[in-house]
Amino acid sequence: KLGHADQVEIVVINDATARIAALQSNQVHMIDRVDPKVVDLVKRVPGVTIQNVSGRGYHYFNMFCDTAPFDNSDLRMALKFAINREEMLDKILRGYGSIGNDFPINA
Known part of the structure; x- marks a missing residue:
């Protein structure tokens, strides 16, 4: 009831x-x-x-893609692969969260 x-x-x-x-x-x-x-x-x-419920919150690494050094697409791609998102989820959010989809990386 x-x-x-x-x-x-x-x-x-x-x-x-x-x-x-x-x-x-x-x-x-x-x-x-x-x-x-x-x-x-x-x-x-x-x-x-x-x-624990699903939400719409997210954390991201914001870059101005028209300003050095982030105007270099190779650097942006290297940063993407250098960040261990699983480790961040475990250490910062203590497992309360999930790894989402990538945002498009400007070329």
Whole structure:
């Protein structure tokens, strides 16, 4: 049986630490954008369940392709292959994420 809510109040808490504190003190019932570094800490809060869902966020390496040294397509390709995306996923996002498709590299 599905639950029903008469109303939903959305509270914006931009500070990540304050957002987690609000969850721990029952000021809010759920939060999003939990930093991967503190997921294990949040998991220990009584009554809290972590749900990992797909999102539209992404991280990228932005370059001005008309300005040296990034105007060199060989350099851009070398940078693409030099970055270990699997290692970044493991170390920075702690496995919470996936490797997406490449953006086109300007020639």
